[in-house]
Amino acid sequence: MSLFSINQIRKTFTNGEVEEEILKGITLTLKEGEIIALVGASGSGKSTLLTIAAGLQSVTDGQIIFEGKNMSAMNQEEIRKIRASQFGFVFQFSHLVPFLTVEEQLQLMLDVSEYQLKKDEQKKEVNRMLELVGMNHRKNAYPSSLSGGEKQRVAIARALIHQPKVLFADEPTASLDSKRSKEVILLIRQLTKDLNITTLMVTHDKEMLAFADTIVKMSDGVIVHKKESIK
Amino acid sequence: MNLAWKEMKRNKVRFLILGSIIFLISLLTFIISGLANGLSQDNASLINDLPEGHFYMSKDANQTYNLSQIEPDIQESLITKQSDTIALAIQMGFVHDPHNKQQSVAFVAATDSPIFDEVEAGEVILDSSMKEKGLKIGDIVTNTQLSGDLVVKGFVKHKKFSHAPVALINIEDYKEMYRVDKMQFIFIPGEQSSEKFNGYESFSKREFLQTIPSYNAEQMSLNMIVWFLVIISGMLFAIFFYMMNVQKIGLYGILKAIGLKTSKLFNMMWTQMMLITSSSLVCSIAASQLFNEIAPVEMPFRLTMSTTIQLSLVFFFIGFIGATLSGIQIKKIQPLQAIQQGEI
Numbered sequence A: 001m002s003l004f005s006i007n008q009i010r011k012t013f014t015n016g017e018v019e020e021e022i023l024k025g026i027t028l029t030l031k032e033g034e035i036i037a038l039v040g041a042s043g044s045g046k047s048t049l050l051t052i053a054a055g056l057q058s059v060t061d062g063q064i065i066f067e068g069k070n071m072s073a074m075n076q077e078e079i080r081k082i083r084a085s086q087f088g089f090v091f092q093f094s095h096l097v098p099f100l101t102v103e104e105q106l107q108l109m110l111d112v113s114e115y116q117l118k119k120d121e122q123k124k125e126v127n128r129m130l131e132l133v134g135m136n137h138r139k140n141a142y143p144s145s146l147s148g149g150e151k152q153r154v155a156i157a158r159a160l161i162h163q164p165k166v167l168f169a170d171e172p173t174a175s176l177d178s179k180r181s182k183e184v185i186l187l188i189r190q191l192t193k194d195l196n197i198t199t200l201m202v203t204h205d206k207e208m209l210a211f212a213d214t215i216v217k218m219s220d221g222v223i224v225h226k227k228e229s230i231k
Numbered sequence B: 001m002n003l004a005w006k007e008m009k010r011n012k013v014r015f016l017i018l019g020s021i022i023f024l025i026s027l028l029t030f031i032i033s034g035l036a037n038g039l040s041q042d043n044a045s046l047i048n049d050l051p052e053g054h055f056y057m058s059k060d061a062n063q064t065y066n067l068s069q070i071e072p073d074i075q076e077s078l079i080t081k082q083s084d085t086i087a088l089a090i091q092m093g094f095v096h097d098p099h100n101k102q103q104s105v106a107f108v109a110a111t112d113s114p115i116f117d118e119v120e121a122g123e124v125i126l127d128s129s130m131k132e133k134g135l136k137i138g139d140i141v142t143n144t145q146l147s148g149d150l151v152v153k154g155f156v157k158h159k160k161f162s163h164a165p166v167a168l169i170n171i172e173d174y175k176e177m178y179r180v181d182k183m184q185f186i187f188i189p190g191e192q193s194s195e196k197f198n199g200y201e202s203f204s205k206r207e208f209l210q211t212i213p214s215y216n217a218e219q220m221s222l223n224m225i226v227w228f229l230v231i232i233s234g235m236l237f238a239i240f241f242y243m244m245n246v247q248k249i250g251l252y253g254i255l256k257a258i259g260l261k262t263s264k265l266f267n268m269m270w271t272q273m274m275l276i277t278s279s280s281l282v283c284s285i286a287a288s289q290l291f292n293e294i295a296p297v298e299m300p301f302r303l304t305m306s307t308t309i310q311l312s313l314v315f316f317f318i319g320f321i322g323a324t325l326s327g328i329q330i331k332k333i334q335p336l337q338a339i340q341q342g343e344i
């Protein structure tokens, strides 16, 4: 069953007088629990596609259907609600809130997603998630005292704590060295599989590609190649 | 989760700087306003401290109290009609104290009324500031235009006119000193609207104060400074919150991206504004009240609680407007902006 489908979307940016079409009719379907890896040269429109799918910017034309509802026709508040409760995000940088401790980052996400939990259950859930990403020992630390890899692990925990249906990740390992990259990739692999979370991810990481159900290659705003693994 | 408080706790220095600027500027406003009020008291507490009511001067006096004259028959009929009506006369002058030093005073004569203590001929009641000059009850003071002496019968608090201490004397002595036989103006206490009498002009307390030379100019410039400070502090508020918000565009974007409502971001900003403003105001109110207590007697300073509260409310209002105006940009922030901006 398709959870998420992208139908013929187009995106045009206007820079002064110049109009530039960045996405030129993209169609893509994500099944529940599926992991799709987006690859392609820099500037081919991967990030634009990902952020549009995640409801972070609007389309010029086409539809995004999530759980049977057309997101491109929704207002800001409806999209915000979906983002808060059904989506998780990991980007190249962790984008943690500088004045919150690791633990508070996750609590904030639970608050925002209106994930109904009692106080002590909330604590337990936060601890469990921090345990999963191996950050429980730093739960009272502020982001400024964490390394890049640690921050990214917290960002992953924050993206998944509220048990979203879809995880969007845009080159989550681009700012890390190869050893840390590997750790983060393994973590995302394991968690999305364990929690059965549908994932759309821009990555060039070999391990991740081997693990993905589908690899979609983009070039100049169109999908040029689509490979489904035979797992 | 209380984001507003958590952020302030984590960024103490930034918020302390903002707080201390609000503290300083509100303290300055309180002090200047205390001085304005103090000077106003020093200039005219004799009039200021009268109950609400109306003043009457003769029309031909052209709004100058010491040119005004009240006809005795009018005065009589008015006092008969309303018994607490007062007829007054004021002249600036001098007394010689027992050490033969000349002290400038405002001689005031008034008809019998509960507002002014009774003075017999040969007696004088002085404003308590004269105590600082070494005068005490029973001392004898003189005036060159008066044949007899004046015995200091007592002191009253806060009775000043045109920056001089009031010397309340008997009408007979007054008439002898200034060779007049008529009072200058009438004061009728009461909230009722003014009545019209032929040949007389009526003034509210406020209007009457403004006929006193120097009072108007003095108060106007001080009030202008006060309002100037209030406006400057409003602008400072707006500028500071604006700069803070600009620095926080990335943060707001992230919070929006993960799904925080824009209204929550506004609440966060308002909470911070309220916390900073109220703690700074508490400090500056305490400091200005302390100043009120320890200000030297020669310095006319009077800051009432009601003025303080009024100004504080104005500060809150201005802080709110300033923060909100500068916060309108929060509404426009796109979550994507923050993500593309890189790490915050």
Ligand SMILES: Nc1ncnc2c1ncn2[C@@H]1O[C@H](COP(=O)(O)OP(=O)(O)O)[C@@H](O)[C@H]1O
Binding pocket: A013, A014, A015, A022, A040, A041, A042, A043, A044, A045, A046, A047, A048, A049
């Ligand atoms: N907000 C924008 N305004 C104008 N051009 C944009 C904007 N966002 C992206 N682009 C352009 O769209 C193209 C694709 O960008 P992007 O989706 O980030 O590519 P990728 O992630 O594949 O490297 C680039 O040429 C970029 O300059």
Ligand SMILES: [Mg+2]
Binding pocket: A046, A047, A048, A170
């Ligand atoms: Mg990109």
